[in-house]
Amino acid sequence: MDNVLIRAVNWLGDAVMSLPAIRGIRKLHSDSNISLLVKEKLYDLFKWESSINEVIIYKPRIAGKIKTIKELRKKKFKRAYLLQNAFDAALISFLAGIPERVGWSRDMRGLLLTHPVPYHGEDRKIHHIDYFFEIPKRFNPSLSPDYPWINPPVEERLRAREKLKGLQRPILAVAPGAKYGDTKKWETHKFIEIVERFTEKGSVVVFGNSAEGLQIENSSVYDFTGKTSLSELVCLLSECDLLLCNDSGIMHLGYATGVPLIAIFGSTSPELTGPPRFAGKVIRSNISCSPCFKNRCDYIKCMKSIDVEEVWNALLELFPSQRAVFFDRDGTLCKDANYLRRWEDFEIFPEIESLKELKDSGFLLIGVTNQSGIRRSIIEEEFVREVNRLFIDKYGFDDFLYCPHHPDEGCFCRKPNPGMPLIARYKYNIDFKKSYVVGDKQTDFELARMIGAKGIIIGKDAKNLKEVVEIIKRDMNA
Structure with missing residues (x-):
């Protein structure tokens, strides 16, 4: 297994904007051990980042830099990605004996880089997220930056x-x-x-x-x-x-x-x-x-x-003025067909008709479903969209969001991570504390905890969707 180093940036805003680049580097080195070298003041920002294996604290001043160089030498890194622009970043990587050094060719450090990314003044006129992402993109032009989510436990x-x-x-x-x-x-x-x-x-x-x-x-x-x-x-x-x-x-x-x-x-x-x-x-x-x-x-x-x-x-x-009920799909609104991929296996639960009462009470109805079968090449993505559109067109759902990623990708949208409800909050001004998450699995309950909504689990808290509606109506009248 190769060891790969990323030299992080020094400012908080830049560190956030560099997160897609760090995740892009992980895609380039899916089987490598990735270490991040960063100043201590930014350690907390990266300690939850699943795309890196460890965080190494950068030690300033001459004695600290010598200690850092010795520590990096011991780890025998194969390649260093220098997101920080400084000459110092390239020099430390060079002195640490890292054979491959990648970064923007600027700040008089071009000769210290084995894979310099050509720099022109125009390169600083793009959004900084794209600027940082140009480094991994040079090795795979098909890569594109994801959203720079931060997801505390x-x-x-x-x-x-x-x-x-x-x-x-x-x-x-x-x-x-x-x-x-x-x-x-x-x-x-x-x-x-x-x-x-x-x-x-x-x-x-x-x-x-x-x-x-x-x-x-x-x-x-x-x-x-x-x-x-x-x-x-x-x-x-x-x-x-x-x-x-x-x-x-x-x-x-x-x-x-x-x-x-x-x-x-x-x-x-x-x-x-x-x-x-x-x-x-x-x-x-x-x-x-x-x-x-x-x-x-x-x-x-x-x-x-x-x-x-x-x-x-x-x-x-x-202003957060809307209440919503977030529904899981398979096993909650319709039968769980173990990767639903054809209409013949689609069986909707009859109690779904009762959800009209929630609409009439002023709730938004929003679907949030994990669909890793898309990335596993088991399900066609267009079929997922068609099924989701049916809930919008026939049963009055306001929106239906889905996560197409494999669980190993560590995306922010796969439940119980809160990406899908957060996108819905942006779109519809939703107040999570007055909202609900309804599902049939523990991940749905964990999603409710993540966003501060109330969770209702079918099979535990309610027998079916009709009982879900009754629970929510009782809460409203309490």
């Missing part, structure tokens, strides 16, 4: 949920800081006005370092600034319902943990470092000098031009 999610249990839902997370400089910070008094408005609807938690609190005396505002480790921050953030932030490391943690967010951009560009795809909303300045990418400015007109009403209205558009 359910036990750590539950500990964070316990810390927040006394707060009124929904909970808005606010991160008013940004280490890059004041040009990335929306004005403090505007953050405070948003917070005061939101406390009329729910609660607010503030995240950041100890200097980034908002100094608000309000029992509905809890200040976590300077009080959390990185892993605690990730877990607490994942339990919030919304996030309001600048372009910052916490913004990247927000979309990576699936929190619908409003991100405010001034001197920087969302095209380069913004939330990917469906993560929420970006509010940016229309000032002609933005983005300037400066960390200091005497005027900061870009941030001052963004008013409170614009941000408040964007928050209201993401």
Whole structure:
């Protein structure tokens, strides 16, 4: 088995955006032992990452670097992927005797690389997720980056949920800081006005370092600034319902943990470092000098031009106002045919008609089903789509999501991982704490625990779908 090293980046936001590249490297080396070399401050971010086998702490200063080089030599790495751009990363890999060294040919380190990736100024004008992913893609052009999910274990999610249990839902997370400089910070008094408005609807938690609190005396505002480790921050953030932030490391943690967010951009560009795809909303300045990418400015007109009403209205558009029932498919809505792959084996349970009562009570009906038979080449993906469409067209389901991946791929969408419900939350403004997960397996119950919904297991909590409806109606009337 080959040993492969990845030199991670040094900044929190970059580390999140590099996750698809790390997973891409795993696809290139599916049978290798992969180690990640990273600064200690980012260790917590990678300790849950299933695509790597171990995390090695990078030790700064001369003595620390010598120690790191000796440690790397002992492990006899065959190849090093240098996601960090610095000359130092290439030099350490070279001195550690790693025979193959891959990275962008920049910062005067080209001669130290055995597989230099040609660098041009235009390469920094693509989104940073794509920038980092270019490194593994050079070896397999068919690779494409996945979403940079971060998935804390359910036990750590539950500990964070316990810390927040006394707060009124929904909970808005606010991160008013940004280490890059004041040009990335929306004005403090505007953050405070948003917070005061939101406390009329729910609660607010503030995240950041100890200097980034908002100094608000309000029992509905809890200040976590300077009080959390990185892993605690990730877990607490994942339990919030919304996030309001600048372009910052916490913004990247927000979309990576699936929190619908409003991100405010001034001197920087969302095209380069913004939330990917469906993560929420970006509010940016229309000032002609933005983005300037400066960390200091005497005027900061870009941030001052963004008013409170614009941000408040964007928050209201993401407000978690919908209740949903998430249904497993095979064994819950229809007979489990052991990889349903033809219509002759499709047998729907007659009690499904009772789900109309949930629709009439204001619940969204959303299917979430693991379909690894697609990746196993047992089931045609189009057949899965056709079956799922039937539930939408005939039985009033609002959406039907499926995971096509093999269990060994470690994807974020395969239950009990929360990817499918999180996508649905983005699309439909769902309040998980007022929602349900219905299934026939332990994975469905674990999914409910993951997202903080109530789980109902057929065969244990209810005999059939009709009893499921009765349980939910009793809860509503309680």
